[in-house]
Amino acid sequence: MVIGPQLEATGRLVGYARVSTKAQKLDLQLDALRRAGCEQIFHDHGVSGAKTKRPGLDRALAYLRTGDVLVIYKLDRLGRSVEHLAALLREFHARGIHLCALSEGIDTQTIGGKLVFHVFSAVAEFQRDLIRENTLAGLEAARERGKRLGRPKRLSAQKVREARRAVHRDGVSYAAAARRFGVSPATVWRAVAG
Template sequence: MRVGYARVSTEDQNLDLQIMALEKAGCTRLFSDHGVSGGRFSRPGLDSALQAITPGDTLVVWRLDRLGRSLRKLVELVDELGGKGVEFVSLNESIDTTSSGGVLMFHMMAALAQFERSLISERTRAGLAAARKRGKTLGRRRLLSPQQCDEARHLLEMEGADAVAARLNVHPSTLRRSLLLAQADADEICG
């Protein structure tokens, strides 16, 4: 049996195109999620589809991204399906795990996507390092200035952290974090 799964992310999108393609591909049972993000792999329609399939069945999607956005999770799901004797087909990408070529294509796409994520991560880290070398301050603006941190250290000798935080109009955890960051900055300058 071919089981079809369709999904759209927002309520104003339409499932018709996907459903027509799944019916044309021979799906006898259809499950869908309307207005549900592909970032989550626990969705009512997908959960029902996964419960309905049995060994020998094929799960069919219109496009790979309709099943989910995380390629790592997609690979895990397709491997899990294979372990249960269930095949997988993505119509637009021509992925069909009923053939060895389809399995190869799926894993090549997964490897390329992982490679792309690694490159993006490397470029991001290199860009952040270059910005730091240029003296650029990264991240959110600090709530306490260096002068306020000095004042807080002095006040902490006489008062508790909650009272000092209230006086500086910040949460006690923000006070602690600010003091740690200020100390790390001072150590970096001296070190």
């Protein structure tokens, strides 16, 4: 793919490249970033996009300042999901940093690039809302089927009665009762108080 002429920016052009496995090469991305005029290039070699810790990306983000443009070869080199890309774009927007994806022709310094930013944000919000809606529907369906939601109780009803008797009648401390039933003192306290 032929990448257009050098990019223009009010700040620095900072490149970022990533490949997922050690066997892959960064050459294609690095060449494209150099042709675009990047003065500094950060990279992650053999780091999956699904990883939350990417040392090269972390260094690039720390290096960027207002007016700079982060240049990447393709969008999938930057974000592991639409949600992650949208979060990065929001961070860039808040910090006054632009993003340029060479292969897709996205440049947030342009009107079209700004539109892409808003589309990504809207898609990520839509995705979050769908997940929330599906989760709530699943919980409601489970309740209707009589499922008890939440963590299982650590003490059976019989053990709760025994703990109450031990604490209230026999004067056993919460800590001693907890040791007897193999739970924390807080669990005994909640059971006895409830």
